[in-house]
Amino acid sequence: MAEHSKEQRVYGVFQSISEDYDSANDRISLGLQNSWKKTLTDRLAANTPRGTNILDVCCGTGDIALKMADARHDLKVTGIDFSPAMLEVAESKRGRRQNVRFTQGNAMKLPYRDDSFTAACISFGLRNTADYEQVLREMRRVVRPGGYIYCLDSFVPDNPVVQPFYKIYFRYIMPRLGGGRKYRQEYMWLYESTQKFLHRGELEELYRDIGLKAVDYKNRMCGACVLVWGRK
Template sequence: MVLTNKTPEDKVNSLFDRVAPEYDSMNNWISMGLQKKWRKETMKKLDIKNDSEILDVCCGTGAWTADLARGLGESGHVTGLDFSKEMLKLAETKLVNYEQKSKIKLVQGNAMDLPFTDNSFNGATIGFGLRNVPDASQVLSEMLRVVKPGGFVACLETSQPQNMIVKSVWNIFFKLVPVIAKIRGNNYADYDYLQKTTKEFVSANRLKEMFEEVGLQKVTYKQFSLGAVVLHIGYKKM
């Protein structure tokens, strides 16, 4: 018998390595094509300065990383970090001919132990990754640590709609996700796990409290798609 001592991080990493090839197409289907709109609205809210240094945590295949780079001037820079080697390979492939590629650096690393010094970035983002880490508060603490005083931490994430009718439809939809994934040739268990992390993730109000508990200030949030997706933004004390 082969014994394994995989940590929770290792298990999540393995899952995302497996789903990487279909990740973008499944995300587009699950979001009903709205993910680009959510990121566009988020970029307006962030109002990033041209010369900013930005960290994109759990960058996956680099969708938001690319948006961030597009919003910067020539002296700006984005570092995309992900634990999954396969996700980063796809991101690298996607960005080969991307006109803003010179502004982007991809790094493999652990979101709960960021390989950067304190006060390194003007802002840090995480898109649809916080619900899948073993300790969301630890990730927020690390993002806060590496952001400069006055810098922002932003999280775009699925949430639990408060309207009961919307929530009922939302629950039914996400129960179908692993079934559709299987029909499309993906692993049912992987997407069953992902729909559960979506369903079980904290409410918008609770995530606001978590931002504040780690030390972020002036925390606000904006709901998209009737509360199914929420953007949280907080700032590091000057």
């Protein structure tokens, strides 16, 4: 799929499903999404210096940004996403928090100066972008030397025993759980984007190709969800 057409399709999907996105994620993850996201927020909270700032790329409805704003009141958190509908939901959840803000923008051309953030993360968003390497290069560009880049995402598990069960669930059950009749096709796209996404080892290699060091990962749910990180 060409970059522009993929971008348009993803934009349409998230504009459509924004209002039900959070509850749908709970359904399709069988209630496990919060524990998966905690893997990321715990590491961010532990490794980010006091009084600094972090960037949440493809922030969607703002879950990670808001969790970090609550976990570390000393941090300034910026969430960026290209979908106005998703950002509208994020803003509605922000409440009185003063240490988080949301802005519209493209992950492949981040509107920030070099070395602007102490860390950057992307959660269940990289696989939906048109150019994985470009997004990661942009994240690396805006992070200061010594800072970390994190990616939490869905992957096809490497374990051949697990793969058939994964395929049955994510192809046939997940779209109905997530979207029902109305948005089943939109959630089928989320399955397709995962099938076409890099394997975990390929993402690690891409991290190294763009110059990141100390690349490592943590598996969840037999490798169906993985957190990969590297240091600039």
